[in-house]
Amino acid sequence: MRFMFGNKSKIAAAVLVLVSMLQARADCAGSAAQFILSEDNCGAKIVEATSGVGTLTASADGINMEEIRWDDDPLHLNPRMQGKKLSTGWDKGGYWLIKFSSAGLDNLTFSADMYSSGKGPAEFIMKYSVNGIDFIELPESSVKLSEKLASVYSEVSLPDELSDSETVYIKLEISKDISVKGKSIKGKKDGSTYINNIIITGDGETEDKEDGKQPEPEKIRYFKWSSDKILSEWGKKTGKYIVPG
Numbered sequence: 001m002r003f004m005f006g007n008k009s010k011i012a013a014a015v016l017v018l019v020s021m022l023q024a025r026a027d028c029a030g031s032a033a034q035f036i037l038s039e040d041n042c043g044a045k046i047v048e049a050t051s052g053v054g055t056l057t058a059s060a061d062g063i064n065m066e067e068i069r070w071d072d073d074p075l076h077l078n079p080r081m082q083g084k085k086l087s088t089g090w091d092k093g094g095y096w097l098i099k100f101s102s103a104g105l106d107n108l109t110f111s112a113d114m115y116s117s118g119k120g121p122a123e124f125i126m127k128y129s130v131n132g133i134d135f136i137e138l139p140e141s142s143v144k145l146s147e148k149l150a151s152v153y154s155e156v157s158l159p160d161e162l163s164d165s166e167t168v169y170i171k172l173e174i175s176k177d178i179s180v181k182g183k184s185i186k187g188k189k190d191g192s193t194y195i196n197n198i199i200i201t202g203d204g205e206t207e208d209k210e211d212g213k214q215p216e217p218e219k220i221r222y223f224k225w226s227s228d229k230i231l232s233e234w235g236k237k238t239g240k241y242i243v244p245g
Contacts, residue, residue, distance in 0.1 A: 033052035042069060071194070
């Protein structure tokens, strides 16, 4: 029994070290904004970010703002633009719009999960702007939605010009007048399109960078197999892992 408890103590200590390592890595990256939305967040035309500072708005026709609703169907449970409750109807140019700040961040990435019902819009493109007026299409950003939630944008690299900006706009725009089932979406029709798990991250500047100095290199720790078997198993075959400085 003493042998078993001894192993448990080692494992517990090792887990604590691993958690510290993961936290240290997480602290090196900055989160500009996250929208991990639930029913409590929806029901208005402007939805606040659940982490960081940002807003999500929606327009089915590219002109009028729509209420971002919550689908209470157990098979969906995601924020949506609901076709039958639209102010005017679907049209090419409709969009989801994310506004956030990237101040102090560079190397920005964008992720989002999306899908539509059979009568909802099928094809979207991504555009970006720093003034909310002049939007530029991101190359190779076209996606085609299905009727199942999918990570259609996964850590997509955003242009350098969006780094360290007080305001950034990302528009996911309906690019074709076509539904998931291949029919026209234009006009006052049914169908819904959904979005969730929007995550925008970047690398934060270190104090060394702000002072004009080179950042310190990452520290490397080594664990000998004989001294700590559990920790050495986490690393590569050399028993090495990197701890951010």
